[in-house]
Amino acid sequence: MTEQIGKTLVIGGGISGIRASLDLAQAGYQVLLLEQSDRVGGLLSQLDTQFPTSTCGMCRMLPMMERDRLDQQCLRRGLSHDNIEICVSTDLISLTGEPGNFSVSFLSQTDGGRDDCPVLVVDDEKIVRDSMKEWLSEEGYPVQTADSAAQALNLLAEGSFKVMLTDIKMPGMDGVTLLTRAKEIQPDLAVVMMTAYAAVDTAVEAMKQGALDYLVKPFDPDAVLQMVDRIFKDAVAENARKDTVDAVILASGATFFQPNPGINPYGYGQIPGVVTNLEFERMLSHAGPGGMDLVHPVTGRPVTRIAWFQCVGSRDIQTGTPFCSSTCCMISVKQSLLAKTMYPQVTEACVFYMDLRTWGKASDDYARQAKKAGVRFVRARVHSLAPGLKESDTEIPVVWLDPSGDRRQSLFDLVVLAPGQHPDAFLSGFAKDQELTTDDWGFVRPEPFLPGHTSRSGIFVCGGTTGPKDIHDSVTGASAAALSAMQVMASAGRQTVQNPEKAESSGLRPAGVSLFPGALVIGGGIAGMAAALAIADQGFDVDLVEKTDHLGGNLVWLQTAVEGAGSFLEEQTAAVQAHDRIRIHTRTRVADTMGRPGQWVTRLTPVKDTAVADTPETTNADRPEPLAEKGSPSNRSSRGKPPGLQVRHGVVVLAVGGAEAAPNLPVPDKGPGIYTQQQFQQALDQDAIDTGSPLQVAMFQCQGSREPGREYCSRTCCPRSLDQALRLKADHPDSRVVIFYRDMMTPGLSEAVYTEARKAGVVFVPYEPGNTPELAADDTGCRVTWTDPILGRAMEMPADYVVLATGIQPGLSRNLARMFGADLDGSGFFDQADIKWRPVEAIDPRVLACGICLEPGNLALTLASARAAAAKAVSLLSRETFFPGKDTARVRSAFCSLCRICIDACPFNARFVDPETRTLKVDPLACQGCGICAAACPSGAAVVAGRSLAPMMDTIHAALNQP
């Protein structure tokens, strides 16, 4: 069976499921995508816009190569790809097996749901009949009851049942006799005996006579349901479709917290005008209720004052949610910004929050935009809501406490709750059935250092199944999971669909093109190594370039700080070094590159001075360096044969990493006991902490971050500070550790560490920019003075150690990025094609990036982006030949005047002047067939099949002359 095409089951058709499916499909594997609801798109089909673009952009997920295999349409209209079989409204029935050989059975909800599984309950006791009927009906089973065996036989004669639950001891005919008689009428009837006594003997006897099982009274409703569900599943399993797959990706997502059952302090469902953020999203949408207008859901009057409440079913022990849901802050920032900018009628947009979690690369700046637009952010938790005064029914009074302790009140028309993400019933059931390790809250716990891997080999996870996730992390994680599935399929010897069997009807189609079969990975940190290994493991050559003399990057200093990271680093380094497909080039830099994208010839030159090599390359960013003329091959550095080694590669992965930013403190920057976070980590690791008198440590978060100059949150510093604080508290219990913070950025499950630190006695002091605690340092040591916002008192502490969390500075130079047609974003990170939908790619999908030159993140995120980038690389490299889309642009050279207007017009850098023929050419893999070149070309030389002048003119003519 070596010729078998690899196939992966993807469970869940949300964003993660779609991303993973597309990656696999693009790599040439087959995908079976199961989705319980009636459409793919998941939550995102309800969100019109995302931050930080305030637009949609979901279609950018679609593959850019071999576009003929899929429908070129908005994902809201549906998804279709030759290699993906999509089954919506479908339930997973069973899944068994091992990597390379999983058996899956699944059933369309239209082919017999529970309503096709009628149940007959036979008992002489009314209360038993009634309660069983109630429990089972609630779950969707049609239930009939009989109070005697005789009546049961009548009912059985009239209609067919799938299940009969019968009491054993009944007046008249007993249950065992009924069993025999019923089986005569309907041999395939599943019969379960019920007995008031633990009369196991009788029940076992009954089982010999054909009963399936028995239940002992009094019943636990769950036990009854489980029993009937089992029978139902076995019964429908016969109708179910069966398939065999090599790997499984679980992308079933999470569910939103429901604010109304149980304690409902915000009166959701009771107070008019209290809505969830998802409902508000529909109100904002022109396609939602109210259409173009933002109106109150009950009164229909225009809404002018809106409040957002954060942490509803998040960070709340009372709702069993000790974790943060990661995404709700940004959803509210987006909604408030949109409401304020789209509707001038909105005079008050106010977000009530505890910590505004604008973690990551683009969020904080987006929140500042919202502030500028007039959104009010109030650090307060509103405890509850009561309906408005009777006279003005729809005004909701919101009461909160400002930091000084004053009670404030405002009236709002609308209160938008931001409910958290919780594991759903499907996830719990699946995890239990498949014996996946879960965390305390029911999310699947990924294996350390293997993002997306579960405790079961061959079953991978992505998206909300491993904890609350935003789109960006979900999409990255989905690609990483796709890589894992590809690895399983490759090691099972599976093939990919190579040549589309479609006959070439039009001779216009360009011939197939191939990439150079190899990858260049720049940067030998953990991101680069992980990407290199993953690509090489799939059988492709990798050149790994590292400017220093060793591999490991930042993980070298971090290895003792992250449990298990030391041996992980060692293993990875050894694996990279031993891999026969990886060529390691240490003390090497990338000098320049030639050739076209996908057929790069890149020159590597040795780094002479290690001291220079250790400084980040960012310093080059501002230095002008002659750039290759756009559209022509890169310049050669000198005449004759250039020095260095030339490598040919079809993809490039930028993994140059970054470093801790230098502190910029208004006080003496080198005072006694002032450390950066990294320096302090090293001191901790070397046990170099002075343990004289009770230790006093002050940690400053956001030093130079989240403010002009470095507008992003580095996402790693808060968790690192917590880790260091906990370690100090563990090693020196009498120490005093104070963390000065703006917003503790502990999204998702890392919230638990924050709680742990508070428990351990770490003191947290919030401050606002402009009101930073003062640090004074002299020879005797440091003193920190501040005003505690809650106590309202001036406070002071001597500090033996002051630790500055300065954040991450990316180490990517603009020159290097531009060498491959990519660029830097406003903060100096790799400029992603789309931060949400194409997070590890440049606009040219052959240029990839991962690790902290892509975006700030911890080890797990770095590994996820590395594996995501590797997935993209592998899926490109595994195609021997690409057959460009039939809509690829062509050049009628006879008309072309080489004016190059089209080169500038093409958004994908697909057009260039071939230096040898001096003619204009199109890179068929980059071209997306948009037709912009054709519109731009003044001489009619640029043509796109079906989108050129003549057919368009015909179309216009036809449009105006239709009947």
Next chain:
Amino acid sequence: MTQTVMEPEQESPSNTPSLNADAFEPVAVAFVCNWCTYTAADLAGTSRLTYPDNVRLVRVMCTGMVDPQYVIKAFLEGADAVLVSGCHPGDCHYINGNYKARRRIKLLKQILPRFGIDAERLRLTWIGASDGIEFAKTMTRFVEEIKGLGPCQARLQPVI
């Protein structure tokens, strides 16, 4: 109300444009981008929203591919107005095609009066994929406004 979307590949039916003197029913061409406005039009259709059928939709992959010649052609073929509608700024599937369209339409609006065509007869809008309602409203409003402008004389002029 059903709308025929013209695909470039489609066979062209020949018929005369309706020009009725007493009850002026304008004819317009809307170049809609495949990713956003076309989806919105589709959504409007499936949501059973009504809008006047005076507007003939021509689906293009991107508003950035709308050659000025298409617009002129439409006017010459008898369109009383032309609408170009694409993705919201920042949302273009082809990154910046809609910005290119914006620049082009601005220029065209300056040129059109020289052809005797009121610049008001050329419009550019952004209608996102989920904006079915906005699509229908825009179309309705658009047609109303053309009615106010009266028939376009461009076609009647023999030479340009």
Next chain:
Amino acid sequence: MLQTDIQEKLAARPDLTRHLAQVKEQMATCIQCGTCSSSCPNAGFMDMTPRRMWRAVLMDRVDMVFSSQTFMLCASCYVCTLRCPRGLPLTGAMAELKQVAFGLDLPRFRRSTLFYKAFMDNIRQYGRVRETELMARYFLAVKDPRVPMSYTGMGIKLMAKHKLHPHLPSRGPGRLAPLFDRAKQQEQ
């Protein structure tokens, strides 16, 4: 009350210091969100909000804690406990602060201390509360004629409704004394 006075008194009582440390530990995961304070029906009467008081406990500002009446004004309505997103036992901790405060025998809490002491003596003596006797002993102890006066109207009303019985059958002196003594023993 000066900070040093409270601190001195506390230093002399390691048991109360320990008790206070336990309260602090219970409160450790407080995130100062203010839910307790905006929920509290009595917050308006307090000299500092419960949030500020808990912050003072966490920051070891015993001076602020015990120069405040805040915890004395807790009516044990449990709304804060119900709503606290950290699930902290706030109402219970309020009571514990009262215990520490009474233990410290601070002059500012003298009236409440005397009232509760009279109450406990009453139970110790009779097993059940004898309201008339309780009030009499309390008034005697506070030695302030204005206090009994403020309750006179109430007393007359109750008397009129035959609710005050100056001669309830006594259940014998020292009804629960052995239990109290044994409990005291057990605690030490």
Next chain:
Amino acid sequence: MDYLYYPGCSLEGTAQEYDISCRALFEALGDRLTEIPDWTCCGATAAQCVDQFLSVVLPARNLALAEKTETGQDVLVPCSACYLNLKKARQDLWENNPLRAQVNQVLAEDGLAVNASVRVRHLLDVLTRDGAVDRVAQLSENRMKDLVIAPYYGCQCLRPYVEFDDPEQPRSMDALIRATGADVLAWDMGAVCCGASTATTKPQVGKELVGRILDQAKTAHAVVTVCPMCQMNLERFQSRSVPVVYLPQFLGLALGMPAKALGCDMNLSDIKPVLSRVVP
């Protein structure tokens, strides 16, 4: 059903009419209340402010007495403060074995032992969940149809132990009140604190809190309570004249019992407007 009955000290003193009406109501409903023999004070608010351990021992003694009856009956407590003390002790002793052992060493002094097996239930819990609603409906003949009633729950029967009702927006009394033919006032003060024992030492607190509550009750004919402390505060700090009656008094009247048998002459507030509206 039969219950063990813990009246608590208030019901022997200032809240005698609560005790009288409770006993009378249950008799009329056909339930039997057996007073726990030799019960003593639960510690009230005082014990927990003075001595943590004693605040467990005092209620534990009463639980031990209840268990000693070996009836297996639930303990019915009309006073919310006593209810909470007993309930809390029961929960703590149930969960904390070392504490139970310690407490038992003390109780041995009285020849008692507690194992925390007995269920402690508030009067309102018993009335709403043990079928009283149907019986009241059968017996009341809509006698209260001319009344609008504001149900006032107070705090400690609802919080912190969420047993039988929503602790923020309680509704359990609604069905009982409607069963008498009366209308329920829609208000949001039913679970708002009256100041409880704080009002004893800080009267200005009680005055303001009660004022807020009664202001919202102005359209009702009476406020119905289930706690002697609430009743005392609501009656004592009245600025306007609002009749305040105990729930068992109200239900007793609905069943046609004579006012005197329900202690209706003992209320501090003027409840004649209620009595006069009962359909004879």
